[in-house]
């Protein structure tokens with residue numbers, strides 16, 4: 001039980017990778033705070049964790065809205081008294097060719113994926129981690145955080161920014177014993193992937209063919225990597241960018257993944 005009595009906040013915990021991470025943290029003894037912009041999914045995640053014997057509260061808010069982030073952090077502090085671990089997981093993706101991206105889409109993806117991660121990190125650190133000189137933050141990057149991806153300019157730019165944010169906070173907050181790391185999922189079986197699959201079925205099939213391990217990840221695969229970096233097992237790891245992608249990031253040579261035994 002690596003998180004016994006630790007307070008773990010997961011943003012975007014209403015479904016997908018965030019849901020899997022919140023449930024796994026609770027199974028490992030954490031007091032979980034479930035954050036999502038969707039009230040129904042906050043309630044259902046909290047109910048599911050409690051049914052499984054875990055401890056959870058829900059806080060509803062949009063990570064890109066600083067007033068709501070401050071209110072959410074206040075709620076967590078009132079309920080639990082501290083924040084030990086922050087998982088900045090909330091993210092959105094809309095596939096659009098760069099020439100057609102409108103201002104609203106550009107701003108929204110940067111706001112949710114990048115600015116939201118900074119708002120949560122800063123607010124949680126000031127409220128709890130810096131005064132207590134203890135904390136671990138895991139930001140969610142993407143394969144699109146470490147390489148270009150077609151049709152996702154604003155997402156790609158935001159996720160590359162998350163890598164920079166991770167490194168900048170790691171360097172500045174090490175003095176407060178706060179570790180800051182980043183998990184970069186490859187394609188993972190969640191609603192985000194399914195929504196792309198509905199619009200561009202070929203794109204998902206082609207991407208799966210290029211994964212050296214041959215299959216997309218499950219949300220639990222990401223949750224395990226996220227919680228490794230958040231746990232004391234990673235006590236000396238900070239500023240690390242961990243790809244959880246079946247080897248996809250290693251395949252940057254222009255070749256395809258072999259399927260013929262070579």
Ligand SMILES: NC(=O)c1ccc[n+]([C@@H]2O[C@H](COP(=O)([O-])OP(=O)(O)OC[C@H]3O[C@@H](n4cnc5c(N)ncnc54)[C@H](O)[C@@H]3O)[C@@H](O)[C@H]2O)c1
Pocket residue numbers: 011012013014015016017018035036037038041061062063064088089090091092093112116140141142143184185186187188189190191192193
């Ligand atoms: N699924 C993948 O293949 C994949 C690949 C690479 C990176 N990622 C990243 O992993 C993270 C989780 O992805 P997922 O596939 O589970 O996504 P998902 O779309 O299945 O779930 C995202 C959750 O975040 C919530 N959310 C969205 N915007 C929010 C906001 N402004 N404030 C609060 N909550 C918000 C949604 O309501 C939802 O519950 C994201 O950061 C995503 O970019 C996912």
